[in-house]
Amino acid sequence: MPKESTVRSPELPENGHEMSRDHPVVVPAQAVPGDTLDHIDTPALVLDLDLFEENLRTLQALAERHGVAVRAHAKAHKCPQVALRQIALGAVGICCQKVSEAVPFVNAGVRDVLITNEVVGGQKLDLLAHLARHAHVMVCADHPTALQALSDTMVAHKASVGVLIEVDVGQKRCGVQTPDHVVELARQVQALPQLVFRGIQAYHGGLQHKRSAQAREHACATVADRVRRVLAALQRAGIECPVVSGGGTGTVAFDIPSGVFTEVQPGSYAFMDTDYAANDWGETVAFRHAVYLLGTVMSTPAPGRAVVDVGLKSASAESGVPTLLDCPDVQAVSISDEHTVLHANDTAILPALGAKVRLLPSHCDPTFNLHDQVVCVRNNKVEALWPVLARGLSR
Ligand SMILES: *Cc1c(COP(=O)(O)O)cnc(C)c1O
Secondary structure, three states: OOOOOOOOOOOOOOHHHHHHHHHHOOOOOOOOOOOEHHHOOOEEEEEEHHHHHHHHHHHHOOOHHOOOOOEEEEHHHHHHHHHHHHHHOOOEEEEOOOOHHHHHHHHOOOOOEEEEEOOOHHHHHHHHHHHHHOOEEEEOOOOOHHHHHHHHHHHHHHOOOOEEEEOOOOOEEEEEOOOOHHHHHHHHHOOOOOOEEEEEEOOOOOOOOOOHHHHHHHHOOOOOOOHHHHHHHHHOOOOOOEEEOOOOOOOOHHHHHHOOOOOOOHHHHHOOOHHHOOOOOOOOOOOOOOOOEEEEEEEEEEOOOOEEEOHHHHHHOOOOOOOOOOOOOEEEEOOOHHHHHHEEEEOOOOOOOOOOOEEEEEOOOHHHHOOOOEEEOOEEEEEEEEEEOOOOOOO
């Protein structure tokens, strides 16, 4: 048993108690519209709207040239305002990876959602049915038992969903293995109540970060061949396949012109990160770094060293330490929960105590997931704060 504490907290003046009860301390807004970068409280996730919109237009133009639709993947940002902007600039809808993730988007008015994943489990299926009563929803499947459960749930909720049969196009993760098996499952979908066979998903995550553009192009050609074999089998069976969905940021430049995809589902293209920047982009599309972490130099404890208040709670680092912008010959060398350490070469000038610095995230998806809001700027002035509402919704 713990001994009763004999330590008492120092008495606060009477009015001090009253004040904290009646007027709880409030964390002020991180920024307000019109602020300059210097006035944003840090660490902050900052989105440069001009560059973000340029990325959306770049992809949209490429897709439109080839008659392919853009269905932007929302797992990258989890922010309904971002999705609404993508749709305003031409996207047909969004992808979500998890059912719960889709909820804030549908509540914000997104009307067309593909869950790019297998959904298994009663609670998830019930939630999917609720969503399907508010939006056009498609979901992936690769197993007869899962299709039966999906249909049963939709019947129980008087809802209906579109189904894409996921095809394993080489990633060796989820997905049906042979064209004949795709046909079999498509027939099952057609026979089950409240399900509509819409097509196939053919996504290969393993290709996205192959560094060489030539290697990605070659691998995408193999994916396209596999898709063609599936489409031929469906056609022989007399089954229409209106949707072929796939492709990510690293492969869209090859997937879009391949002629097999009706829509592409990249997410990171809107923001970029240093892991994607390390790809060789050759003559293909170029996306700009539109998102960065803003930090404050909080300590300059030794010659050649400065410490910034961006840590693992505001920047994911499984793809590497964030990269410092703006200061030549100064590098971010390590990151821990609440700190990033900068090192300067001999002659380099370190940012001073209190200076604001910009860091590029190494992986944008898990970085967005760490922030309550994204601070949107245009010409380095705050324009809006967008809540990352699906943050943490990973069920
Ligand atoms: C993550 C993912 C994407 C988008 O990936 P990016 O690399 O962010 O473009 C597309 N489709 C599926 C199924 C995914 O899991």
